[in-house]
Amino acid sequence: MPMIRAFSKVAKDLFRTKGCGCEPLIVSVRSITFSPRQVTTDASFHSVSFSETDHPKVLITGGLGQLGVGLAKLLRKRFGKNNVILSDIRKPSSDVYHSGPFIYSDILDYKNLREIVVNNRITWLVHYSALLSAVGEANVSLARDVNITGLHNILDISAEHGLRLFVPSTIGAFGPTSPRNPTPDLCIQRPRTIYGVSKVHAELMGEYYHHRYGLDFRCLRYPGIISADSQPGGGTTDYAVQIFHDAVKSGKFVCNLRPDTRLPMMFIDDCLRATLEVLEAPAESLSMRTYNINAMSFTPEELTKEVQKQLPDLQVTYEIDPVRQAIADSWPMNFDDHNARKDWGWKHDYDLPELVQTMFNFIGSESRLAHAN
Numbered sequence: 443m444p445m446i447r448a449f450s451k452v453a454k455d456l457f458r459t460k461g462c463g464c465e466p467l468i469v470s471v472r473s474i475t476f477s478p479r480q481v482t483t484d485a486s487f488h489s490v491s492f493s494e495t496d497h498p499k500v501l502i503t504g505g506l507g508q509l510g511v512g513l514a515k516l517l518r519k520r521f522g523k524n525n526v527i528l529s530d531i532r533k534p535s536s537d538v539y540h541s542g543p544f545i546y547s548d549i550l551d552y553k554n555l556r557e558i559v560v561n562n563r564i565t566w567l568v569h570y571s572a573l574l575s576a577v578g579e580a581n582v583s584l585a586r587d588v589n590i591t592g593l594h595n596i597l598d599i600s601a602e603h604g605l606r607l608f609v610p611s612t613i614g615a616f617g618p619t620s621p622r623n624p625t626p627d628l629c630i631q632r633p634r635t636i637y638g639v640s641k642v643h644a645e646l647m648g649e650y651y652h653h654r655y656g657l658d659f660r661c662l663r664y665p666g667i668i669s670a671d672s673q674p675g676g677g678t679t680d681y682a683v684q685i686f687h688d689a690v691k692s693g694k695f696v697c698n699l700r701p702d703t704r705l706p707m708m709f710i711d712d713c714l715r716a717t718l719e720v721l722e723a724p725a726e727s728l729s730m731r732t733y734n735i736n737a738m739s740f741t742p743e744e745l746t747k748e749v750q751k752q753l754p755d756l757q758v759t760y761e762i763d764p765v766r767q768a769i770a771d772s773w774p775m776n777f778d779d780h781n782a783r784k785d786w787g788w789k790h791d792y793d794l795p796e797l798v799q800t801m802f803n804f805i806g807s808e809s810r811l812a813h814a815n
């Protein structure tokens with residue numbers, strides 16, 4: 443295999459010059475025509491570098507969840523409608539289907555994924571497919587397949603085709619032995635959920651592929667994300683979205699976390715903007731490949747008080763879900779994101795009062811519309 447021989451030679455040369463072998467081995471996949479999964483020797487011939495096109499050609503996996511449709515909207519505004527392809531294993535709503543390109547893609551189907559990347563000349567991949575924390579605990583084996591095996595497919599295809607790869611991580615990548623208030627970028631990570639374990643795996647594998655094969659891997663650890671026009675997919679932070687809908691619909695909300703459970707949270711617009719910003723950041727500005735990003739941090743009690751400023755009659759009761767509570771108790775209470783702020787200028791726009799106002803503006807206008815029809 444000429445490619446493996448070439449690799450061995452480069453590796454030998456590198457080890458020879460580095461001496462002790464303790465420095466990171468930086469080998470660009472394209473410079474030595476070697477990819478992690480054994481493919482045809484001219485695989486890198488097919489890769490399209492961003493410089494060949496005016497705009498990146500983006501594929502979003504798992505795009506029909508809470509975050510994907512909003513991200514597609516933002517990226518399409520920037521790069522053009524046809525340059526951003528949403529994909530998922532679910533059927534898109536008619537609105538989503540007509541808003542831009544959509545493709546069926548199961549990330550566990552490696553060949554199909556590769557075909558999509560090749561046929562559409564994809565240059566950036568945003569990998570959103572995942573089973574979130576609570577759903578993952580209810581189905582560990584599926585979570586392992588989707589979150590770990592699926593990620594391996596994504597990493598190999600991205601390395602093989604020279605893609606820029608964004609994979610989100612989460613506050614859930616930390617555990618009870620991590621410092622929780624605040625949680626820095628680099629510290630002990632021993633999560634106790636399959637979701638968290640798979641996300642630490644994704645961070646480490648992405649960084650490994652970056653150092654080993656030159657993969658342009660970028661990763662943000664998102665807090666719990668709050669959105670008005672999309673539903674969360676089964677996580678521990680879902681209560682902070684549901685409270686708004688129940689408050690408007692019935693004036694009552696049953697919270698499944700204790701009133702004093704403090705977690706980092708972020709409004710979706712900030713999260714999606716951060717994603718675009720880190721994707722566009724010049725490589726030289728990134729001193730790391732995995733960053734915490736933060737906006738606010740609150741408890742159910744504090745959120746309730748802020749919501750009651752708009753809806754004073756809202757009644758909140760507590761029925762604790764032991765699975766979600768145990769997860770939340772092991773997660774960060776506050777996130778330290780000073781590296782993101784320093785390196786690529788991260789700055790959030792929404793604190794708790796603006797978040798609550800914006801949620802009510804949106805949900806209020808939706809329900810007025812529904813009543814009018």
Ligand SMILES: NC(=O)c1ccc[n+]([C@@H]2O[C@H](COP(=O)([O-])OP(=O)(O)OC[C@H]3O[C@@H](n4cnc5c(N)ncnc54)[C@H](O)[C@@H]3O)[C@@H](O)[C@H]2O)c1
Nearest residue numbers: 504506507508509548549570571572610612664666667675
């Ligand atoms: N929403 C949050 O609060 C939050 C916070 C931190 C990190 N994240 C991360 O951001 C990403 C997107 O989150 P989300 O909230 O939109 O998730 P979500 O659960 O709402 O959506 C995930 C999507 O993945 C799809 N999917 C599942 N199995 C698949 C498969 N085999 N092939 C292709 N797609 C598959 C699902 O159909 C679903 O549409 C996830 O990786 C998540 O871990 C989200």
Ligand SMILES: C[C@@H](O)[C@H](N)C(=O)O
Nearest residue numbers: 574575612677678679
């Ligand atoms: C925090 C995040 O990863 C997701 N919303 C969850 O709770 O699982």
